[in-house]
Amino acid sequence: MPRKPRTLPAPARTSATGAETLASAAYRAIKEDIIGGVLVPREWLRIDALRERYGTGASPIREALNRLSAEGLVLQQDQRGFVVAELDQTDLAEVIFTRCSLNEIMLPAALSKGDVAWEERVVLAHYHLAKTPPFRSDGRPNPDYLARHREFHMAMLAACGSRWLLDVSAKLFDWTQRYQNLAMRHDLVATRDVAREHDDLVEAILARDARRAIDLLNAHVRETGRLAIASRQEVKDG
Amino acid sequence: MPRKPRTLPAPARTSATGAETLASAAYRAIKEDIIGGVLVPREWLRIDALRERYGTGASPIREALNRLSAEGLVLQQDQRGFVVAELDQTDLAEVIFTRCSLNEIMLPAALSKGDVAWEERVVLAHYHLAKTPPFRSDGRPNPDYLARHREFHMAMLAACGSRWLLDVSAKLFDWTQRYQNLAMRHDLVATRDVAREHDDLVEAILARDARRAIDLLNAHVRETGRLAIASRQEVKDG
DNA sequence: GCGCGCCAAAAAATCGATCATTTGCGCCCT
DNA sequence: AGGGCGCAAATGATCGATTTTTTGGCGCGC
Incomplete structure (x- = not known):
């Protein structure tokens, strides 16, 4: 399966001290x-x-x-x-389940430990996310949006106090994204009012309402999973 | 810092089909x-x-x-x-914290999802562990015991339904072990009645008593962490 | 005495070639 | 026709040599 060659992406940190390998x-x-x-x-x-x-x-x-x-x-x-690595419906279900399980412990921890700086990070991430269009004019997903969406999710959990849990969460997020990217039918997802979900989430977080934050976040995550699976189903069928 | 050369360990799976790289x-x-x-x-x-x-x-x-x-x-x-990678007291604290957090979600999940096969795995692992002496005659830790201890811990969590969480747990276990191995003063830990703790744990698990299992396991984990830190402290001081 | 730049030694990173294993195909035998 | 068998091509794994970068020391000037 031949594909176009592509130049290696620019170094993560520009050659400040040492160049990337x-x-x-x-x-x-x-x-x-x-x-x-x-x-x-x-x-x-x-x-x-x-x-x-x-x-x-x-x-x-x-x-x-x-x-x-x-x-x-x-x-x-x-x-x-x-x-x-394989990634089928079952795998995604496991990813979603794991994310929800983790949220149950990470969010409360973050809400109780998070300081002002963390709060500001969340607010800022949300601000950036909110003002970024999810799709480009050609209908394909906007890479900036994807990056900011990721940052938003990571920011919420960042104060949980465990780099270990943050690392897994990041991976799980990436796997979710990966499934979505395989699904292709991005337009289906577009009908959803994700921005609103994010707004509510931030509200609950700033209010330090753990139970509500968890419920909102997990609903958000589950819905994402549901749509992704439905979306891919369509791709397979038609 | 020169060290003795060592031959590579024997292949994980003997050359059944393909040899190890x-x-x-x-x-x-x-x-x-x-x-x-x-x-x-x-x-x-x-x-x-x-x-x-x-x-x-x-x-x-x-x-x-x-x-x-x-x-x-x-x-x-x-x-x-x-x-x-670095591994100081702070890192261990984070490891222990993470393990306890994870136990809070993994144990209940395992207890509710675990089938007979899982139960048998736990029982067997406990049986093997119980009959293995933690230390060799020369006072150094018994590798068999270490392996079985690990298997016992992994077995308990195995039915949690998430390979992701199992993977982190395994790593966290290894990091705990690593800290202990750096601490050296294994004899200090010896005074503790770990076997008893394991017995109680199995009992709670077979009874599917989630709250009790969590409390016992986390107490076990925290005590392990506490002793390891104390042990290393001694090494540094003297 | 201290900082700075320069050079040589050391070490990491990379390449190109070689060795080993797997894969795929065609042939032969039943 | 089907089922091995064996060889050749493809591919992965490893090595040894080369290139690049970092490290450490030395001398110079301030």
Whole structure:
């Protein structure tokens, strides 16, 4: 399955002190492509193809794949190479379930521990999100919106007091996004008043109303999951 | 800091179909050494030293380190190499906190979802653990015990319904173990009646008493953390 | 004495080539 | 026709050499 070559994304932090490694750039590029749905579940990741596609040697690619396999986005099969991790309806259900479970403990923790700086981060993230259109004029999802949506969700949980839980949450968010990107029918989701859900969420959070925040957030997450599955179903059917 | 060379551990699954990759073997070996406290926090992992130590070329080592860095046990600093992840008192506190938080959601889930097979796994794990001496005759910790202790803890949570949560829990367990291995004063911990704690835990679990199981488990975990910190304190002081 | 820049040594990162394993195909035998 | 068998191509894994970057020390000037 040949695809257009693409230049490696610009370094995360511009060459302030040290330049990024080719392996790190490849890592981010491939990760992006997996989450973005360019590389699909069960697809074999041939070193040679990737090497050519990202314009590097084999070593950086392999190192990138090794990281991704430790992370779970890629599966390594010793002596047989690397495959993009599966992601079906069942997997998404597990992701959603896990997110909701985590919210039950992370939100209360964040609400009780969060200081002013955290509150401001949430408010700011929400402000940025609110003023960003979810879709571009051509109807495709707006990357800025996606980034800000992620930041908004991470910000809410940020004060939970556990980097471990934050890390999983981030991964779970990415997997949700990945499923959505595979689903394609973004327009279906558009009818939903997500902005309103976010508004209410912020309100509950600023009021430090844990129960309400949890309920709102989990409803938000479950609805996202439901729509994504419905959306993909359509894609499969038609 | 020179150390004895060591042969790579035997393959995880014997050469049934495919042999393990050198990179995978190195990964397990280095991981073991980090958790085992042989490689200490903040230590630089020089490719050359590791290459010689594990008797391979540089590539497998680098791939192993890349996996470990994605996993968090190792930090990669682009262009500067790899360092063993920090692990101080604060980090352990966060680990313990996270474990307890997770137990609050995982145990109830497991108790409500766990079927007979799960129950049997727990019982068996407990049986194996109970009949294994925690220390060897020379006073050092018994590796079999460590493995079975881990299996016991994982078994209890196994039915929670989320591989994601299980994965973090496993990592958190390893980090706790790692701290203990760095602490060294295993004898201090020996005075504690851990077996009894495990017995009670199993009882509560078989009775499907969520609240009691959580309280027992978290007390167990917190006590472990407390002792580990106290133990390391002694090491530093004297 | 202290900071700064320069150079050499050390180390990491990357490449290209080689070795090992798996995959796929075609052939032969039953 | 079907089921191995074995070889050749494809692909992954690993090595050794090369390139790039960082580190550490030394001398110079302030």
